[in-house]
Amino acid sequence: MKKALALLMVAMAAWTMTDCSQNKQGRKADGPSAQHAKGGRGQAMEGQSRAVKPGDGKVNELTTADFKKKIMDYEKHPDEWVFEGDRPVIIDFYATWCRPCKMTAPVVEELANDYRGTIDFYKVDIDQEQELAAAFGIQSIPTFLFIPAKGTPTLQMGAMQKADFEKVIQSVILK
Template sequence: MKKLLAFTCIIAISCGLYAQESINKAQFIEKVWDFENDKDAIKLKSKVPVILDFYADWCRPCKMLEPELTALQKDYKGKLIIYRINVDKERNLAALFQASSLPTIFFIDKSGTATYVRGYRTKEELKQMVDTYLITAKKAK
């Protein structure tokens, strides 16, 4: 019984390492960008590139995208961070990024340059975007 419990805990912790983190406005300001004080340009607080997934619980394409992003986070472990932002709960953040269609995905490199796409994307499409906008862009600088 103890072995089963230990195994279950290990699996749960491992899965958590790859999950995207849902954040609110205060967490966004703390972890991503303090847009209230740095209004002119995105000044990323992270040492690695960031992906922002603007979603809603009722959005079917958003639900389809979630496992794709989880797999992407696993593939790029330590090289990028994915944050999810619920537009129904965080309307100010959605307005700031003009996330009017769902899902909207922002790719922000370490210099603060943001590129976005709207709509569902497969893991392979997302990987191509990460390599183009975040990984390759980093190497070119």
């Protein structure tokens, strides 16, 4: 019985990891040339810019165009990191159909509120912003990009608990 339960748990863990490393059609995203999923209610479409208030204690949607203006223009600086912001940033690369992303979202929202005015929090829907996801080689979600005000950003893949976020925030962003 214990062996069967252990085998079931391993199978479920593998299925969950596979489920969120593919897009909803079951294929890996092919980057900017892949066909975009249709935008739903309240989602920003590629190329459109929404007014957001960084540091307002919320997790704001980030488009590719906004990323290039507010975070880093990777087309202008393809070989070096040139941060455009004045505050540290955490970006959540997610998809609306991803269960681990849905489980992590409330934790990220809580952290955004906890670090209001200190760290800007954004989220990027990889189905809507495929160019941006491809620029960072995002193939598994959720993936988090931790960007200090000065220094090198760090990518962290997989769902994280609040304590794990706090450790990365202290070691990468607030060091």
